[in-house]
Amino acid sequence: MAKDFRNFEIEDFAFDETFQNWVLDPDSEYRSFWEQYIASHPRQTDKILAARTLVLELKTQQSISDDHDLADSIWQNIQHRIRPKRRWLLPARPGWQWAASIAFLLGMAAYLGWIYLNRDLTHLPAIARQSTQVELLEEVNRTTGTIKIHLSDGSVVSLGRDSRLTYPREFAADQREVHLSGEAFFEVHKNPSQPFLVFADETVTKVLGTSFRIKAYAGSPKVIVEVRTGRVSVFAKKDFEKELTIPERKGLILTPNQQAIFNRDLSHLDKTLIEVPVILASPVEKISFEFNNTPLDRIFQVLENAYGVEIIYEPEVVEGRSLTVGLEDESLYEKLDVICKTLSLSYQIVDAQIIIENKNPKK
Known part of the structure; x- marks a missing residue:
C-alpha cells in the first residue's frame, strides 16, 4: 500500500477507504495491514x-448530541493524561468544518473514555497502554539544531532536528520507557x-545506564544504534514483544564503538563497528x-585496548613481524590501512x- 499515513489526523483516517473497509468488515483484506501499522506506529x-x-458511529448514524456533558468530562480526563508540550494555532474554518471537527473530538473522547473505564489494554502497543496510566509528554524538534530534554530520572536526551520523543512525566517504578522517531543521543x-x-x-534498545545514539527516521531504510559508553541490548521489536515473559532476554549486545x-x-x-571508532578514555x-x-x-x-575492539588473526600472520611507524594522528581504519599496506596484509x-589476513596466503 503506497499511501503514507504517518501524518494522518483523525479525519484523514476516518475518510480513507481502506481504513473504513477494515473497520466495517471483520474479514477485510486490509485487516493484516492495519493491525501491523498500529503495532509499528x-x-x-x-x-x-x-x-x-x-x-x-457514522455507519450506524447514532447521535451523540445528548452526551456533550459526559464527553466533555471524558475529554478533560484524557487531556490531563496525554498532554503534548506543543501548542497549536488553529486556522479559521467554515462552520460545517468546525462541527465535523467537534464530532471527531467527541468520538475520540467517547472511545478513549471507554478504554479508560474498562482497562483491558493488553492487546494495545505499550505506548497506548501507558497513556491511560501516566501523563505523557511529547517534544518535537522543529529547529535546525539539537534540543536537550531532561527526563525525570536524571537522564538527558539530545533530540536531533525533525525528530520526536514521547516520554512520561514520571517513569514507572519497574522500568523507564520512551519512544523515538528520528535521531537522538541518550545519556542514561x-x-x-x-x-x-x-x-x-x-x-527496542534496552540499557541500564550508558550513552548511545539512535537514528530512526521514518523515511530511512535502516535504524542505527551506536554505543559510546557502557553496554546496550538491541532487539527487533517483534522479537522483543514475543519474549516479554523472559526476564533475562539478551538481544544483540553492543559495546563502545x-x-x-x-x-x-x-x-x-x-x-558492526561505527563509521569512525574513537579512542576510549x-x-x-x-x-x-x-x-x-x-x-x-x-x-x-594496543589498538584493541585503545578502541575496545577485537582483532583476530592466525599466529602465522604476526609471527616474526615488527614495525616502526608513528600513528598518533590517524583514525583506527587509517592505522589499519598503513599497517596492512606496509606488511602486505588485509x-x-x-x-x-x-x-587480519595475509594478502597473498601461502598455498
Whole structure:
C-alpha cells in the first residue's frame, strides 16, 4: 500500500477507504495491514482508535448530541493524561468544518473514555497502554539544531532536528520507557533495578545506564544504534514483544564503538563497528601510537585496548613481524590501512570484529 499515513489526523483516517473497509468488515483484506501499522506506529494509536469509533458511529448514524456533558468530562480526563508540550494555532474554518471537527473530538473522547473505564489494554502497543496510566509528554524538534530534554530520572536526551520523543512525566517504578522517531543521543542515568527502554520504530534498545545514539527516521531504510559508553541490548521489536515473559532476554549486545543496523526491508539486525571508532578514555595513562620495531601482535594489542575492539588473526600472520611507524594522528581504519599496506596484509570487519589476513596466503 503506497499511501503514507504517518501524518494522518483523525479525519484523514476516518475518510480513507481502506481504513473504513477494515473497520466495517471483520474479514477485510486490509485487516493484516492495519493491525501491523498500529503495532509499528504506537504514537498514532489514539488517533486510529478515535477514527475507528467515528466510522462506526457514522455507519450506524447514532447521535451523540445528548452526551456533550459526559464527553466533555471524558475529554478533560484524557487531556490531563496525554498532554503534548506543543501548542497549536488553529486556522479559521467554515462552520460545517468546525462541527465535523467537534464530532471527531467527541468520538475520540467517547472511545478513549471507554478504554479508560474498562482497562483491558493488553492487546494495545505499550505506548497506548501507558497513556491511560501516566501523563505523557511529547517534544518535537522543529529547529535546525539539537534540543536537550531532561527526563525525570536524571537522564538527558539530545533530540536531533525533525525528530520526536514521547516520554512520561514520571517513569514507572519497574522500568523507564520512551519512544523515538528520528535521531537522538541518550545519556542514561544508571539504575540497575529500572531498565531504560527506547522504542524506535521496529527496534527496542534496552540499557541500564550508558550513552548511545539512535537514528530512526521514518523515511530511512535502516535504524542505527551506536554505543559510546557502557553496554546496550538491541532487539527487533517483534522479537522483543514475543519474549516479554523472559526476564533475562539478551538481544544483540553492543559495546563502545559498536553499532547495530536494522534493515527494515529484510527485518534483520546486524552488528558492526561505527563509521569512525574513537579512542576510549584511559584512566591509567595516555596511549601512545609511536611504535619502534614493535612486534606486530603488540601493536594489535594496543589498538584493541585503545578502541575496545577485537582483532583476530592466525599466529602465522604476526609471527616474526615488527614495525616502526608513528600513528598518533590517524583514525583506527587509517592505522589499519598503513599497517596492512606496509606488511602486505588485509583486513575486514565481521560482526564488529576486525579480521587480519595475509594478502597473498601461502598455498
